Amino acid sequence: MMLLNIDRLSIAAAAQGAGASPVIDDTSLKIAEGEAIGIAGESGCGKSTLLLAMMGLVKDGLRRINGKVSFAGASLLDQNDSELEALRGGKLAMVPQNAGTALNPSMRIQDHINEALRLHTRFSAAERKWQTVELLRQVRIPDPERLAKRYPHQLSGGQLQRVAIAMALAGQPQVLLLDEPTSGLDVTTQQHIIELLSEIRSQRTMTVVCVSHDLSVLAQLCGKLAVMYAGRIVEFGETDKVLAEPSHPYVKALVEAVPRLSGVSLPQPIDGSPPGLSERRAGCSFLPRCTHGDPGCAESHPPLQRLRAGHFVACRYPMLTAAPKIFSPLPVIARLTAKEPVLQLENVTVSYSREIFPKWLARRQPSQPAISDLNLELMQGEILSLVGESGSGKSTVLRAISGVWPLSDGKIVCGGAANEMERRRVIQLIFQNPDSSLNPRHNVAEIIAQPLRLYFGMNDPDVRASTTDRLAEVGIGPNYLTRYPAELSGGERQRVAIARALAARPSILLCDEITSALDVSVQASILHLIRDLSRSQGVAVLFVTHNIAAAAALAHRIAVLHQGKLIEIGTTAEICNLPRTPYTKELVRVARASSF
Amino acid sequence: MLSLIVRRIANSVFTLVLISVVVFAGLELMPGDACTAYLGREGKGAALDACRARMGLDASPAIRFGQWASSIMSGDLGISTQRDKPITEIVGWRLRNTLVLSAVAALVGIPLAVFLGIFAGLRHDGPFDLAASGVALVAMTIPEFVSASLLIMVFAVGLEWTAGVVTIGYKASLPEMAAAAVLPALVLSMILSAHIMRMVRASVIDVFKSDFVLMARLKGVPRQQIIWRHVVPNSLLPVISVIGLTIAWMLGGVVIVESIFNYPGLGRLAVDVVGDRDLPLVQAIALLFGITYVITNMVTDIVALMLNPRLRTYRA
Numbered sequence: 001m002m003l004l005n006i007d008r009l010s011i012a013a014a015a016q017g018a019g020a021s022p023v024i025d026d027t028s029l030k031i032a033e034g035e036a037i038g039i040a041g042e043s044g045c046g047k048s049t050l051l052l053a054m055m056g057l058v059k060d061g062l063r064r065i066n067g068k069v070s071f072a073g074a075s076l077l078d079q080n081d082s083e084l085e086a087l088r089g090g091k092l093a094m095v096p097q098n099a100g101t102a103l104n105p106s107m108r109i110q111d112h113i114n115e116a117l118r119l120h121t122r123f124s125a126a127e128r129k130w131q132t133v134e135l136l137r138q139v140r141i142p143d144p145e146r147l148a149k150r151y152p153h154q155l156s157g158g159q160l161q162r163v164a165i166a167m168a169l170a171g172q173p174q175v176l177l178l179d180e181p182t183s184g185l186d187v188t189t190q191q192h193i194i195e196l197l198s199e200i201r202s203q204r205t206m207t208v209v210c211v212s213h214d215l216s217v218l219a220q221l222c223g224k225l226a227v228m229y230a231g232r233i234v235e236f237g238e239t240d241k242v243l244a245e246p247s248h249p250y251v252k253a254l255v256e257a258v259p260r261l262s263g264v265s266l267p268q269p270i271d272g273s274p275p276g277l278s279e280r281r282a283g284c285s286f287l288p289r290c291t292h293g294d295p296g297c298a299e300s301h302p303p304l305q306r307l308r309a310g311h312f313v314a315c316r317y318p319m320l321t322a323a324p325k326i327f328s329p330l331p332v333i334a335r336l337t338a339k340e341p342v343l344q345l346e347n348v349t350v351s352y353s354r355e356i357f358p359k360w361l362a363r364r365q366p367s368q369p370a371i372s373d374l375n376l377e378l379m380q381g382e383i384l385s386l387v388g389e390s391g392s393g394k395s396t397v398l399r400a401i402s403g404v405w406p407l408s409d410g411k412i413v414c415g416g417a418a419n420e421m422e423r424r425r426v427i428q429l430i431f432q433n434p435d436s437s438l439n440p441r442h443n444v445a446e447i448i449a450q451p452l453r454l455y456f457g458m459n460d461p462d463v464r465a466s467t468t469d470r471l472a473e474v475g476i477g478p479n480y481l482t483r484y485p486a487e488l489s490g491g492e493r494q495r496v497a498i499a500r501a502l503a504a505r506p507s508i509l510l511c512d513e514i515t516s517a518l519d520v521s522v523q524a525s526i527l528h529l530i531r532d533l534s535r536s537q538g539v540a541v542l543f544v545t546h547n548i549a550a551a552a553a554l555a556h557r558i559a560v561l562h563q564g565k566l567i568e569i570g571t572t573a574e575i576c577n578l579p580r581t582p583y584t585k586e587l588v589r590v591a592r593a594s595s596f
Numbered sequence: 597m598l599s600l601i602v603r604r605i606a607n608s609v610f611t612l613v614l615i616s617v618v619v620f621a622g623l624e625l626m627p628g629d630a631c632t633a634y635l636g637r638e639g640k641g642a643a644l645d646a647c648r649a650r651m652g653l654d655a656s657p658a659i660r661f662g663q664w665a666s667s668i669m670s671g672d673l674g675i676s677t678q679r680d681k682p683i684t685e686i687v688g689w690r691l692r693n694t695l696v697l698s699a700v701a702a703l704v705g706i707p708l709a710v711f712l713g714i715f716a717g718l719r720h721d722g723p724f725d726l727a728a729s730g731v732a733l734v735a736m737t738i739p740e741f742v743s744a745s746l747l748i749m750v751f752a753v754g755l756e757w758t759a760g761v762v763t764i765g766y767k768a769s770l771p772e773m774a775a776a777a778v779l780p781a782l783v784l785s786m787i788l789s790a791h792i793m794r795m796v797r798a799s800v801i802d803v804f805k806s807d808f809v810l811m812a813r814l815k816g817v818p819r820q821q822i823i824w825r826h827v828v829p830n831s832l833l834p835v836i837s838v839i840g841l842t843i844a845w846m847l848g849g850v851v852i853v854e855s856i857f858n859y860p861g862l863g864r865l866a867v868d869v870v871g872d873r874d875l876p877l878v879q880a881i882a883l884l885f886g887i888t889y890v891i892t893n894m895v896t897d898i899v900a901l902m903l904n905p906r907l908r909t910y911r912a
Contacts, residue, residue, distance in 0.1 A: 055814055081819065089816035101807040104826050105906055119816055151905040
């Protein structure tokens with residue numbers, strides 16, 4: 001018998017009528033005891049809603065239209081509160097997406113775990129105290145007795161994720177549901193969490209359902225994989241088979257959009273964007289973006305059909321052959337010819353603490369500088385990738401270069417900038433999250449017009465002409481001029497942010513994790529855009545990222561930053577094939593381990 | 597934790613010093629001094645000089661500030677010019693009366709506001725919330741002289757439960773004063789509880805949407821426990837500072853309410869002494885208002901520090 005059975009489930013927005021397009025659309029999935037199933041998909045595809053339904057929960061604002069979810073024979077969505085409370089955190093446990101916000105900020109770590117134990121076990125208070133420490137030890141929290149007394153804000157992201165896992169394990173669950181268990185963590189921490197989860201699974205017989213946008217996480221954790229698109233499962237099967245021979249055009253494109261170290265070219269973007277809830281209609285949802293669909297595909301949703309043993313696909317024209325790629329790869333990166341440095345950092349040190357008292361007077365040790373003694377050269381037209389984990393000083397480097405934060409020591413030479421205003425113009429910064437870096441009350445035309453007026457004093461007709469040109473450079477049509485950021489998709493917003501930077505006619509683009517808030521397919525298209533801009537306009541790019549695979553795909557050279565120091569710099573090939581320092585070796589090892 | 601509290605107290609002391617300088621300087625800058633105010637039309641020539649010599653006003657401002665400050669430190673606020681009594685005696689009783697009024701208003705208003713806010717927030721947009729929020733909006737909007745008059749009309753004139761205005765002297769015993777404070781306190785608590793209730797309500801709604809409440813549901817925590825363990829403690833954190841400000845506002849003497857009810861508190865005294873230009877007393881009261889504000893804010897900050905672990909610094 002199946003342990004978890006999702007049977008023709010449809011969930012839609014509660015406010016809309018019967019004809020509402022569902023968030024989850026007629027989806028079925030059977031999970032046997034002991035299996036590990038991954039659910040992949042991009043944001044908005046309904047994967048988190050599906051996971052919550054497996055906990056018997058439909059969020060406020062949504063309602064079930066049809067179908068059911070049963071666990072060991074009991075229909076979860078029809079149970080009353082007390083029956084659900086007994087199951088949740090007990091036999092069915094969930095690890096939340098972002099442990100940092102999912103833990104009560106005014107409760108100590110031990111109280112979180114103790115609460116789960118109190119609700120779902122029969123241990124006495126003294127036993128619970130011992131169990132709490134034991135659980136924290138199992139998830140490899142260092143010094144568990146001491147950390148148990150801390151509050152959530154006093155732990156690191158990786159530690160919080162471990163606490164959330166310990167909390168889920170407290171009720172000795174039969175099924176462990178993981179919602180993006182590694183998103184928001186550093187690559188090395190991500191790998192440690194994955195290793196911990198595999199280890200826990202090997203020790204206990206547990207069914208695992210894991211939702212993630214990251215195919216490599218699922219490839220490492222799950223034996224079976226379901227890929228969702230616009231509220232439906234479009235491909236399902238054994239993970240190896242699905243990833244090695246993806247047969248749905250979307251899944252195939254998704255697999256090719258993932259940057260990987262072994263690839264010689266940029267990952268391939270998928271044109272267009274997933275349909276919003278109001279844009280979904282009858283027929284295959286992927287049709288508008290599909291390269292080989294036909295009008296027949298628009299008539300009805302293709303059902304999930306067996307392709308071969310252990311491999312199902314919902315497509316009228318599944319791609320059976322593995323090898324041919326949909327897109328031809330771009331040529332291997334050309335060697336950089338120009339040797340003119342546009343930016344030089346000499347012995348740059350930046351410290352965030354301001355010493356008010358003279359050093360000889362203070363007993364306090366001066367705090368560690370955020371970056372120390374950094375030397376770096378950026379050539380004209382070069383793409384240099386700066387790789388490092390959070391806290392390594394990546395953003396500080398960008399702040400120092402852009403002049404937002406003063407240097408404590410050293411100097412930055414920016415060729416071609418005669419004065420401060422000129423320097424502000426030639427160095428343009430693009431931020432990680434376009435949701436917050438674009439003024440929500442300005443439309444696209446106003447956003448692009450700002451730098452044009454500021455740096456070039458343009459009059460209105462010139463501004464209008466230039467705005468359209470700049471937008472065209474980032475692949476956005478003039479019909480977007482009157483739209484506001486809220487009316488754009490994440491990828492479009494980031495393109496507008498790039499166009500705003502280009503409007504200043506910069507010679508240096510500073511990119512601060514500009515793809516990390518985006519879905520993989522969109523990330524690939526932004527990587528392409530940056531590459532093309534650097535080629536066509538000769539702009540030098542400093543591309544900051546935590547993802548060494550994305551760095552390798554894009555950059556001429558890679559610089560590795562660790563604890564505020566530049567520990568290694570070299571051509572992309574050197575860094576990826578012959579890393580010298582232990583930290584870079586670990587980064588490359590993790591990137592290789594997670595490629596599939 | 598301890599060092600944070602010590603630092604907070606040191607800050608408050610510094611602020612108090614600043615306040616005393618400003619209060620002193622403010623009166624110095626005004627035309628005339630205690631003697632011209634006291635003597636009125638006779639305030640000229642030899643009489644004025646004699647008065648100034650008697651009150652020590654002929655010394656330089658710096659010396660007089662030093663004398664004033666040091667006498668305050670030893671608990672002596674000086675002598676009232678119009679009332680010929682030690683200021684500590686005049687102010688002391690009024691301060692007690694204002695404290696009584698504020699305490700009655702706070703003890704009635706704050707718990708009421710917090711509970712109404714929690715229940716309105718838990719079932720927001722339900723009938724209870726709509727009723728409570730509507731009443732709160734009305735209570736906030738009506739000026740206190742209107743609500744005071746209405747209360748007098750109902751409880752004093754109509755029902756004759758109590759006297760409309762306070763008739764006892766400012767030295768009346770504590771229970772008598774507390775009984776007299778009920779009606780004015782009711783007016784005050786209408787205003788303050790409306791503000792606090794709306795704040796609590798918004799905060800509860802906000803916290804209810806947070807990830808950790810969803811996580812508590814997914815952990816199988818029963819609803820009542822979610823409310824009292826997870827939602828309420830976190831939603832009261834932002835309210836603490838509003839409660840502190842409200843208390844400081846009341847302790848600063850609520851002039852209109854005290855005047856309407858003829859309540860012998862600091863607010864009414866302040867109006868009287870400004871009216872008859874009793875400058876030493878004005879100075880003393882201004883300083884006292886400053887002190888109550890600083891102390892309430894300090895206590896609020898320390899309470900917030902104790903309840904909210906995120907405000908405490910993190911030691912690795």
